[in-house]
Amino acid sequence: MKPFKSHRGIAAPLPKSNINTDLIVPARYLTRARKEGFDDALFADLRSEADGTADPNFVLNQPPFDAATILVTGDNFGCGSSREHAVWSLADYGFRVVIAPSFADIFHGNSLQNGLLVIPTPQATVNELCTKMSETPGTEITVDLDSQTVVCGNLSYTFDIDPYRKECLLNGLSETADTLRRLTEIKTFEGRHGKSHPWLTAPN
Amino acid sequence: MGKTIFEKIWAENSVMERPDGATLLFVDRHIVHDATSQGFDKMEAEGHSLRRPDLTFGLADHYVATGNSAAQRKPNFDQMVNRLEAESKRWGFDSFGPGKSKQGIVHVAGPELGITLPGCVLVCGDSHTATHGALGALAFGIGASEIAHVLATQTIWQRKPKQMRVTIDGTLDQNVTAKDLILALIGKIGAGGGTGHVIEYAGSAIRGLSMEGRLTVCNMSIEAGARTGMIAPDETTISYLEGRDYAPRGDVWDRAVAHWRTLISDDDAVFDCEVSMHSSEIAPMVTWGTSPMDVLPITGAVPAPSIADNDDERKRIAHALDYMGLTAGMQLTDIAIDRAFIGSCTNGRIEDLRAAATIAKGRKAQVPAFVTPGSGQVKAQAEAEGLDRIFTDAGFEWTDPGCSMCVAMNGDLVPPGERCASSSNRNFEGRQGRGSRTHLLSPAMAAAAAVTGHLADVRKL
Incomplete structure (x- = not known):
């Protein structure tokens, strides 16, 4: 996983609630392998018309937002399908941070597994950020993971993050390798669980 | 405690x-x-x-061919299916692919x-x-x-x-x-109403369900945002x-x-959040928008953006109506459909097919309609009961099992601009294919829409 320490970049506003993962990456892109990349799949049906021409009304088609690396959006972002491709699309397009009042649970977990920092932020603050972005397009936001701070001009705030996920992000660590270091505990549990729940550990 | x-x-x-x-x-x-x-x-x-x-x-x-006559399949769909088979052989786990009776x-x-x-x-x-x-x-x-x-x-x-208990009493x-029940709940608590929570469903209406x-x-707990x-x-x-x-x-x-038998919540167990509903609040439901929470009883009318209490929501509703091609105030039963889909992990079980067949029996589909059993065993059971004949006699297409038109990953698509009455779980923009318009409802309601050509109250058929 690509480590995340701090990031400064242009923020793009997409102030809609309940943006689902079908909208972030339509199903027709999901047969691709991870290494093939998903940058063109991001918001494909919003970015372009059915004939493939770019929709000038979509924020990411408008300079300077086309160079954005931070997305500021509405609540329940990433709801719906568990497809991790939604995170890969955002990351491959160049996004490093998503700021929203709330995130859907599965999307939230998927993001942190891929070095995409999601920052739950009160709605009022999200509104303030969006105002700054529309008043001064190209406004940059600075995010520092170690100090858990977001700074945008004269506005700054701190955010919460699970300490373990923070550690993994800062160091680009894979959780699986870390878990396998606890294999002895897992095997001990399996032995005990098998005795107390034989119907679960030995399916017919 | x-x-x-x-x-x-x-x-x-x-x-x-x-x-x-x-x-x-x-x-x-x-x-x-x-x-x-x-x-x-x-x-x-x-x-x-x-x-x-x-x-x-x-x-x-997800990618299996269902034999749907309108399918637009691509070669890499079969590769996805074959990959599962290859992994199962390589690692030695049981797997049920296409053609197997238990797939x-x-x-x-x-x-x-x-x-x-x-x-x-x-x-x-x-x-x-x-x-x-x-x-x-x-x-x-x-x-x-x-x-x-x-x-x-x-x-x-x-x-x-966190934990939420949803108690629904009555008959x-x-x-x-059950589909109407869960749609009504999502309408009540919203698409993010359950975020961060596990929901336990309780009450006599739940106990009474098969x-x-x-x-x-x-x-559909996930459509309310619940874990x-x-x-x-x-x-x-x-x-x-x-x-x-x-x-x-x-x-x-x-x-x-x-x-x-010990896996029940103790009487003094505490939930972070409690929601109650009564069965009498629940009618046959249908969605009008692009989120499962955009739902009303079939007797209702398409809402206006002005029902929302904030500007973002007003904009969202206006956009949803535009995408869905609907006008505020029109009766839901006046909405003409282009096709119907009965199936999915939400409603592709034998009871669902029986309910839809009851409505289809002796009637004729007015639009292309597809019935996709959720599994090989459901398909075999339905055929043993003669449900497939009821559907085909009524002009419905009877297909092989799979996710099919619910997620539109296998080429079973709703064409752009077309309106589908669907027993599936998501009415998101583009979910059933780019530009598709989805109305979520129960299998019987989907069958009622198919045989009348418009959204219809199954109780009046």
Whole structure:
């Protein structure tokens, strides 16, 4: 996983609630392998018309937002399908941070597994950020993971993050390798669980 | 203080805790499907191998061909299906691909095969894994990175979610189904109403549901944003499971049943949040917008953006009406449809097909209509009951099992601009194909729409 320490970049506003993962990456892109990349799949049906021409009304088609690396959006972002491709699309397009009042649970977990920092932020603050972005397009936001701070001009705030996920992000660590270091505990549990729940550990 | 079912299962499967408060849960059942390849890729890229093939099960569903006459299939769809088969052979886990009589949608075939058992922790790389909670399992959807973790370790790190209890009392009226119940709940609490929570469904209306109905309710927990849904196992659950392929037998069955009877929330258990509804509040429901929470009784009219209490929501509704091609104020029953789809992990079970067949019988579909059983076993049962003939006589197309037009990943698409009455679970923009317009409803309501050519109140047919 690509480590995340701090990031400064242009923020793009997409102030809609309940943006689902079908909208972030339509199903027709999901047969691709991870290494093939998903940058063109991001918001494909919003970015372009059915004939493939770019929709000038979509924020990411408008300079300077086309160079954005931070997305500021509405609540329940990433709801719906568990497809991790939604995170890969955002990351491959160049996004490093998503700021929203709330995130859907599965999307939230998927993001942190891929070095995409999601920052739950009160709605009022999200509104303030969006105002700054529309008043001064190209406004940059600075995010520092170690100090858990977001700074945008004269506005700054701190955010919460699970300490373990923070550690993994800062160091680009894979959780699986870390878990396998606890294999002895897992095997001990399996032995005990098998005795107390034989119907679960030995399916017919 | 007493414990909830969720807390009991959490404690039973807790391997260890990390200092940050996350718990390592043992995974009793991992179901993989034909859109799970990236999980296997990641496991291998990190140099790991499958730890417990005996607890891993494969079911092909997302990309399988259903024989739908309008399908636009691409060669790489079969590659996705074949990849699952190849992984199953390579690692030695049981898998049910196309053509096998027990193949089906993970959330239909899993319970049907007895892979899902009360009290088990079950995960799958699909958000509708919440479905399996209907049997009293702790079941939730995961992403590709977590799939790789489960494949390699048979465990998953989780932070304890909050708990919500939804109590629904009363008796559902005839032609009011589990689908209407869950749509009404999502309309009440919103698409993010359950975020961060596990929902336990309780009350006499829930107890009165068949296992099929319970699976439908838990299935759509994710559409309310919940991590999963659960229902305490009872006699309905136990009699459903007895004799199923992977269910225990003999003495082990007796031990299992004795344990399952303890999986109820104690009287003094505490939930973070309580929601109550009464069955009398629930009518046949239909969605009008692009979120499952955009739902009303079929007797209603398309709402105006002005019903919202804030500007963002007004804009969202206006955009949804524009996308759906609807005008505020029109009666829902005046909305003409272009096609109908009956199937999916929400409503592709035998009871769903029986309900739809009752409406189709002796009538004629006015638009292209597709009936896609949720599994090979559902298909065989339906054919034994003659349901396939009822559908085909009524001009419906009867297909092979799979996810099909619910997720539109296998080429079974709704064409751009067309309006589909669908017994599936998501009415998102583009969900059933680019530019598709989806109205979610029960199987009987979908059949009613098919035979009238417009959204219709099944009670009046």
